[in-house]
Amino acid sequence: MPDSEPITVTAPRIDPATVAPAARAYVKGVLPTPVSGQYARWLGPVCIKVIGLEAPLADRISSRITVIARESRVPVAAAGCQPNLVVWFSGDARRDVAAILGKKPLSGKDISAENRRRLLDAPLPVRWWHTVQAGSSDGTGMSTTPSAKSTAQFIGSDNAGTGVGGPTASSTATYSSSLIDTHLSVGIVYAAAAVDVPLTQGQTLESVANYVAMVTLAPIPLDVAAPAVPSILGLFAAAPTAAETQLSPWDKAYLAALYRMSPNRRASSQKGQLVAAIPKTLKP
Secondary structure (H helix, E strand, O other): OOOOOOOOOOOOOOOHHHHHHHHHHHHHHHOOOOEOOEOOEEOOOEOEEEEOOOHHHHHHHHHHHHHHHHHOOOOEOOOOOOOOEEEEEEOOHHHHHHHHHHHOHHHHOOOOHHHHHHHHHOOOOEEEEEEEEEEOOOOOOOEOOHHHHOOOOOOOOOOOOOOOOOOOOOEOOOOOOOOOOOOOEEEEEEEEEEEEHHHHOOOOHHHHHHHHHHHHHOOOOOOOOOOOOOOHHHOOOOOOOHHHHOOOHHHHHHHHHHOOOOOOOOHHHHHHHHHHHHHHHHOO
């Protein structure tokens, strides 16, 4: 993975006549299956930890994800926090993920059978998963039970009590008199991403950091295909363009919309909010 300088890319002009249908297609392609009738996002601060790289390189990855999080209005925890967004670089990510899910099967409780097979069998440059929990309708009230504090050991752990596996249980209470409110918010509470170094050869450290930020800050499905519009999600396509090594205006508009989306609405309403918000952000 080359350690090159960032590339400045001029985004192509967006045609106002095609932006609305393109936004619908983009949103449809990147949204996962709803959980408890909603689409999840981070409701609490992210605490980023990068392992498997020398400290200066790990810091660059962490800093890049932090910048993207803050630009997207994702809260970032202060130093000394308990990691809940873990990225590790490995010579054999498939082996590592198999070991983690084998030792702590509950850590992958939100992974579908199909995605579990993909995590364990597919030759993916990056493999990731999210853990979600339900909280009250205003995004508060999420709590972690004692069993949720049990996590898998890091690959190359520093024995600090943190882990790749993530939380495994939650409890919640909610009170609301609103007829619109679903009385529930589903939030991401943990994300893990394993970067398979041999399969990312030819990509810069910055482009991989951009990709990891996108798939961990948003609940991107593991089987996501490269969108028809410029997107960092096309990084590992057969021949990615220069525009696909950075978060594109479409990616940034989606993240911005995701973190302005009402967290306590039905999935159909949330999807409509996302589709409507992207053209407004991209308006020439």
